[in-house]
Amino acid sequence: MFSIGDFARLGRVSIRMLRHYDALGLLRPAHVDERSGYRSYQAAQLPRLNRIVALKDLGFTLHQVQTILDEDLAVSQLQGMLRLRRAELEAGVAADLERLARVEARLSLIESEGLMPINEVLVKQVPRVRVAELRAVASGYEPEAIGPVIGPLFGQLCQRLDAEGLTPAGPQIAYYEPVPNGVMVHASSPVTADPPVVSNGSDDDLALVDLPAIEAATIVYRGSMDKADAVVQELARWIEANGYRGTGHAREVYLACPPDHDLWVTEFQEPVVKDA
Amino acid sequence: MFSIGDFARLGRVSIRMLRHYDALGLLRPAHVDERSGYRSYQAAQLPRLNRIVALKDLGFTLHQVQTILDEDLAVSQLQGMLRLRRAELEAGVAADLERLARVEARLSLIESEGLMPINEVLVKQVPRVRVAELRAVASGYEPEAIGPVIGPLFGQLCQRLDAEGLTPAGPQIAYYEPVPNGVMVHASSPVTADPPVVSNGSDDDLALVDLPAIEAATIVYRGSMDKADAVVQELARWIEANGYRGTGHAREVYLACPPDHDLWVTEFQEPVVKDA
DNA sequence: TTGCTCCTCACGTCACGTGAGGTGGC
DNA sequence: TTGCTCCTCACGTCACGTGAGGTGGC
Numbered sequence: 001m002f003s004i005g006d007f008a009r010l011g012r013v014s015i016r017m018l019r020h021y022d023a024l025g026l027l028r029p030a031h032v033d034e035r036s037g038y039r040s041y042q043a044a045q046l047p048r049l050n051r052i053v054a055l056k057d058l059g060f061t062l063h064q065v066q067t068i069l070d071e072d073l074a075v076s077q078l079q080g081m082l083r084l085r086r087a088e089l090e091a092g093v094a095a096d097l098e099r100l101a102r103v104e105a106r107l108s109l110i111e112s113e114g115l116m117p118i119n120e121v122l123v124k125q126v127p128r129v130r131v132a133e134l135r136a137v138a139s140g141y142e143p144e145a146i147g148p149v150i151g152p153l154f155g156q157l158c159q160r161l162d163a164e165g166l167t168p169a170g171p172q173i174a175y176y177e178p179v180p181n182g183v184m185v186h187a188s189s190p191v192t193a194d195p196p197v198v199s200n201g202s203d204d205d206l207a208l209v210d211l212p213a214i215e216a217a218t219i220v221y222r223g224s225m226d227k228a229d230a231v232v233q234e235l236a237r238w239i240e241a242n243g244y245r246g247t248g249h250a251r252e253v254y255l256a257c258p259p260d261h262d263l264w265v266t267e268f269q270e271p272v273v274k275d276a
Numbered sequence: 277m278f279s280i281g282d283f284a285r286l287g288r289v290s291i292r293m294l295r296h297y298d299a300l301g302l303l304r305p306a307h308v309d310e311r312s313g314y315r316s317y318q319a320a321q322l323p324r325l326n327r328i329v330a331l332k333d334l335g336f337t338l339h340q341v342q343t344i345l346d347e348d349l350a351v352s353q354l355q356g357m358l359r360l361r362r363a364e365l366e367a368g369v370a371a372d373l374e375r376l377a378r379v380e381a382r383l384s385l386i387e388s389e390g391l392m393p394i395n396e397v398l399v400k401q402v403p404r405v406r407v408a409e410l411r412a413v414a415s416g417y418e419p420e421a422i423g424p425v426i427g428p429l430f431g432q433l434c435q436r437l438d439a440e441g442l443t444p445a446g447p448q449i450a451y452y453e454p455v456p457n458g459v460m461v462h463a464s465s466p467v468t469a470d471p472p473v474v475s476n477g478s479d480d481d482l483a484l485v486d487l488p489a490i491e492a493a494t495i496v497y498r499g500s501m502d503k504a505d506a507v508v509q510e511l512a513r514w515i516e517a518n519g520y521r522g523t524g525h526a527r528e529v530y531l532a533c534p535p536d537h538d539l540w541v542t543e544f545q546e547p548v549v550k551d552a
Numbered sequence: 553t554t555g556c557t558c559c560t561c562a563c564g565t566c567a568c569g570t571g572a573g574g575t576g577g578c
Numbered sequence: 579t580t581g582c583t584c585c586t587c588a589c590g591t592c593a594c595g596t597g598a599g600g601t602g603g604c
Contacts, residue, residue, distance in 0.1 A: 255319035
């Protein structure tokens with residue numbers, strides 16, 4: 001019979017751990033003195049303590065350890081738990097390696113540029129969103145070509161939504177599409193309408209569209225859209241440097257559009273997939 | 277200005293997280309209504325939220341995130357934190373890969389043997405221990421050769437300790453060493469004596485020795501030492517299967533030695549190093 | 553009698569999730 | 579007026595570490 005201190009030394013665990021396992025019913029002392037509460041352990045209890053420690057080392061929770069030791073599992077059940085643990089460990093390693101890659105990317109970025117990037121690129125899941133939109137063609141992707149088209153388009157959109165009795169359900173979104181003569185500009189606003197509410201005739205009429213859910217690399221930009229080029233390029237560089245690939249033109253989400261264009265806040269959402 | 281719900285949706289975080297970050301002072305709402313307590317956020321606060329999320333994704337704690345965002349760190353300090361995080365991630369990956377290897381070893385063991393091993397092998401750090409010991413030569417490693425030598429030796433040891441006024445400070449330990457004519461058997465008992473207490477003359481005299489700290493693969497065995505071979509072999513197989521290499525003959529620690537030898541409890545400690 | 557070991561609470565850790573119970577704005 | 583959103587506690591999670599305050603055995 002060993003005192004708790006001696007038994008803890010034998011098993012290379014703390015006294016507190018033995019008390020904890022006692023409280024959980026995971027490893028009860030062979031004997032407890034009624035008057036003093038002193039715990040005594042037998043040498044023959046060491047194998048069980050060792051099993052507890054070994055299973056814990058594999059990353060099982062104490063609850064799982066208890067199940068494994070006390071519930072007299074069939075071999076196939078034990079296999080199942082081990083396979084589950086293996087899958088968890090593999091996932092954990094993969095996640096840590098991804099983090100590691102991002103930390104490395106930051107370190108090399110700091111070394112090449114000597115500073116912390118001011119804007120954060122973040123990969124997010126963007127859910128599907130139902131929008132009402134108007135379309136028009138612009139001659140190119142430059143701000144000078146887009147600006148004069150998209151401004152009035154959003155103006156009309158507001159009027160049309162009003163006329164249809166629709167209320168915007170979130171910040172306005174612009175996106176683009178190449179067409180033979182230039183660029184198709186989409187000016188859209190989230191709505192909660194059910195599908196068949198809106199007329200949908202010619203190309204310049206109001207249309208109800210579901211923008212699909214995407215995984216997107218995003219960056220938030222403060223300032224006039226005229227000067228957003230640098231940020232969009234930063235986003236593109238980040239996508240390349242972090243092992244993603246762009247799969248389309250970015251959506252622009254207008255989070256704040258006060259009169260002073262320098263105070264605009266826009267989020268660029270570039271759809272991406274992980275590189276193989 | 278966005279309500280907490282809208283801002284949470286924009287940032288793809290939960291409302292609870294925004295409240296938590298508010299409580300920590302990590303991200304205060306742009307405005308709080310005095311009467312209702314309602315929080316309001318500005319679009320321009322989204323970059324900060326994104327930074328928080330991005331740093332959190334790298335595995336920093338919220339406390340570290342706060343330091344990084346608010347304490348205006350020098351570039352070199354930021355580098356330092358990132359390098360530290362990198363080291364932690366690398367250590368975490370290495371630890372997980374080790375666990376994974378052990379889980380794999382168990383799975384393949386189950387497949388080959390169809391059952392869970394009854395005895396657990398555990399790698400432990402065994403600290404340095406000061407012992408008083410007696411030595412004698414046996415003709416070989418077989419139980420039949422060791423038994424008749426070691427039994428009386430431990431008997432003498434107890435008498436000598438008594439005579440010297442030394443009290444055992446832990447379970448007795450045996451270990452072995454090859455010599456030209458056979459095996460040198462060491463029968464030892466931990467003591468707390470300072471070095472120059474014990475006479476140390478001829479080879480059969482009581483000697484004070486420091487057994488060095490070792491990393492050891494250990495297994496606990498219940499039963500007579502005559503039948504311990506299978507367990508020692510199991511230990512050897514485990515060592516090989518789990519990427520370790522033995523570096524000497526095992527120590528035997530006698531945890532319980534009641535009169536009935538079938539109730540003995542012995543721990544075998546085989547010194548090991550990790551294979552390259 | 554003085555140390556040493558042991559005892560039982562009970563707080564703290566970390567980043568929230570999840571109710572409970574109640575209130576404000578359309 | 580009915581939903582919907584928001585609010586503030588406060589417990590629970592996980593495996594103990596770390597005191598506080600007190601007692602038993604040599």
